Amino acid sequence: MTRPKKSLNVESPSFTPNFTPKPANALPAMVKGIALSPKSAGAAAFTPKGSGTVTRAASMVGHSKQASDDFMPQHFFQPQQQQQQQQFSEFVPGQSFVPQQQMDSPPQNLHPQINPYADPFMSPQGHMSHHQSIPSLDGTQQINPYGPPAAGVTGQQFYQDNNSYRHPLNYHLYASVGPRRENMQPYQRASADFFIPDNIRDDLHKKSEAALQVFGNSTLPQTVEHFHSLVALDTNPSRTTTTFGYPSWIYKATSSKDGHTYALRRIEGFRLTSEQAIRSFQGWKRITCASVVRVHDAFTGRWFGDSSLIVVTDYHPLSRTLGEKYFPTINNTRVGKGASVGSAGSGPFVQEQDLWNYIVQLAGALKAIHEAGFAAQTVSASKVILTAKNRLRLNGCGVLDITQYEHRQAGGVGELQRNDLLDLGRLVLSLAARNASAQQNVQKSLEFIARAYSERFRACLVWLLNPPANDDLVSPTTTSEGAATVSDYNVGTLLTNISDKVISVLDSTLHYEDEMTNNLMRELENGRLIRLLTKMSVVLERPDISLTPTGTSTNSSSANQPSNAWSETGERYYLKLFRDYVFHQVDHEGRPVLNLGHIITCLNKMDAGTEEMVQLMSRDEQNIMIVSYREVKRGFESAWAEISKAAAGRR
Ligand SMILES: Nc1ncnc2c1ncn2[C@@H]1O[C@H](COP(=O)(O)OP(=O)(O)OP(=O)(O)O)[C@@H](O)[C@H]1O
Structure with a gap:
């Protein structure tokens, strides 16, 4: 099988995005032979293994480098890791980044009328025909997961008796049971604080059922x-x-x-x-x-x-x-x-x-x-x-x-x-x-x-x-x-x-209304975060959208290949590292760190586009990037705008 020529690969001439930071060390192999230290040349290649998994360096095939302790969350750095870092020149904004005014100007290659907040799911072209199949990686047709169930295929591998299977409402799965931490500081939050109270959710689920x-x-x-x-x-x-x-x-x-x-x-x-x-x-x-x-x-x-x-x-x-x-x-x-x-x-x-x-x-x-x-x-x-x-x-x-x-x-x-x-x-x-x-x-x-x-x-x-x-x-x-x-x-x-009693009933009703409004506010924030997560999922590691504005694919067989933009040499590499930093942190023993507070804080900072810097590290620990949340936000928005543009081009 001949591999389609990518729009950006190691053979490509140097590409400098005019709106996202281009870290010299983080994108070591943009051009063959440039900015590639002997040490990093021997580094393990970054091989994403699907979403949500932390790939250990040891499990990669053909590595010349020994297994490392995976990438660390920022606050888990130990002295020996710091020592290791010092061997690499850190990526500092302002040294290799494009000038500020250039970053501030909107990306010129984007269609001006693209609204990054528009809902591409509502576009007529966003709806794939139910009878349409999706070409798979090997070129054959595969089942469209959104299409009608094909006879003898869908569902049967999951449930023995597909006809009688009934989906119960799993409202009990959401219940956050105690004991709760008593010694929390006033500023600390438990997971349950981000959602409407369990009893209300449980009650509403039961009523709708x-x-x-x-x-x-x-x-x-x-x-x-x-x-x-x-x-x-x-x-x-x-x-x-x-x-x-x-x-x-x-x-x-x-x-x-x-x-x-x-x-x-x-x-x-x-x-x-x-x-x-x-x-x-x-x-x-x-x-x-x-x-x-x-x-x-x-x-x-x-x-x-x-x-x-x-x-x-x-x-x-x-x-x-x-x-x-x-x-x-x-x-x-x-x-x-x-x-x-x-x-x-x-x-x-x-x-x-x-x-x-x-x-x-x-x-x-x-x-x-x-x-x-x-x-x-x-x-x-x-x-x-x-x-x-x-x-x-x-x-x-x-x-x-x-x-x-x-x-x-x-x-x-x-x-x-x-x-x-x-x-x-x-x-x-x-x-x-x-x-x-x-x-x-x-x-x-x-x-x-x-x-x-x-x-x-x-x-x-x-x-x-x-x-x-x-x-x-x-x-x-x-x-x-x-x-x-x-x-x-x-x-x-x-x-x-009994007017005094009427007034006290009115008062308690107003208190209840305040409480309900407060609960709604919590869900409002969750609604914003889910939109953000949806955007990230749409953008991250998306197969190549090599579509011309007129809607014809330049090369249909490349449609399911990951875009080069996401490779170590791509201009979106740091977005992938940011995803790892937010969701895939591991501790010094390689155990996943599950900290909802960290995830929500990072997403909020990214959504707000704060100037705070965040240190990102590649999974093989060969590259470290220091970028601001603002730059990450801009990177996501430009990637989103590009996808929106491609979706709009199909109209
Ligand atoms: N509008 C309604 N919506 C939901 N449930 C209702 C509604 N009206 C009545 N019910 C429920 O139906 C059940 C029977 O109500 P009903 O008014 O028939 O009372 P009853 O005790 O059977 O009195 P009766 O012997 O006079 O019929 C009760 O559990 C009640 O909560």
Whole structure:
């Protein structure tokens, strides 16, 4: 096989880049016989062995030099190494570098409109045809890794049963487990500090996995209207008819209209008698309160073999009802609405602060609903879901407005709205008394909670649990036992009287938002670093891009050969050494040094282009270069710009 003539080899005339430093000692064999000391002539040739490996001098073939201790990180130099260095004249910027003003001027051989930050992956030519094969080194065609799987090839060598293999989400692999170093200085960072906290990442992974979960052999209908991939969310398989007067089921489903996941609540056996019922329901769609599960649509049909009402709402993965959280061992469907099970004090203790938080959130939900002219009617432990820690949402809204439409027309909404407040009082009472049936003996339950909670809290519950029977006026914050007037017994009065609690909930929400923004900032930095790493990977040791601007390869067989620019004589050699310095450091015994702090610091300095100098050494320890991060950055950018230019030339 005839080797193609390279654009730059030892036979080539001297080449002086006008924008990157050209170290005399570091590029010893640019021109045959020039700048090659007798010692370095006998040096081991630099032979890259793929990415990510530190090649020991001893393992190279045909070396005249004895095995050395590999290249050392800067701070690991020992006196004997320093002695060895002194035999070589160090490469010092300013002596052999091209003049500063020349370095500062942009590379003249680059196309002026090339944007080094442009995204070449988005270019039409950047997308290789799926059916295209890549010529391999030996000239034969090899499999395109991005193409469709070829029959009998892809995957089978990795997994015995390729069809049944399922990729689990390996979120556990990211967890940084303790013990952590206690004796760190304030300026020191652990690896976990560079990423969002493990618990948040773990939580988000689990939620996205839950949202994507499907069951292949489900007996549920394939589609319901334009929804498909139904998954049952009910944790209780019994056909209870508690909340809505009909058995109700809830499913996760994907909309074929927008691809989003929704929760479908099915009211089994419901027959729609009045179109008006569905029409009046439309007002629920306009309620966009953060504490109400948003309602999207309602329709009836026979997809399940019976006549069912389907109400479409937002889906909140891995949510739990308050009943499931606080009264898990009992059938909690009527907790807060006349449950008859559970014993006093059997549930977990809930902090008063958390209970105020719940009251504020649910009062906010009721305010939005009441102002829209509706009543929630679902303030019970089975219809309030926790979508995150202490984050409540009122669920099941609007269903009773359809199923009990005629009945509702007779009575006014005001009565139902007052019932919402009473239900709120019952729900909070059951949580505070740690007893699902606390409302059956309100007096005793209030005495019980007076021991653990403040008088203010108890008085608020008293006010909620005493809806007005006449015009006796009692303020919700007064400590006397009694009821408010009809005009005062509303959610507005409640919120006014607990405004200090509303403010403290707002304050903690703002703190939480700050924390989340802070977490996002960490990922922002990681996003920048991954872009930098991507650029480096695209650039480093790339096969020769001998493309003319018109898009025709000058020599197709050279396409997979490493460019001469990366050889010891090439103008990009120091970029490769920089990669070794950042990622492939070894200690004095040749063991890899894994120091994330070093890697991130170097990448940040390179990204910022600081003037700080860095000492790079070839793997055979024959060449040492001292360059600044600024020069390294410029070298990478010009290499990137060249590749961008070649990619743009294919358009
Ligand atoms: N919008 C939703 N998104 C995600 N999960 C939900 C949603 N609504 C309810 N769930 C979950 O579905 C399960 C059943 O909810 P549901 O409202 O049917 O309660 P239930 O206890 O079965 O009450 P009922 O007997 O009245 O049906 C609960 O675990 C709840 O967290």
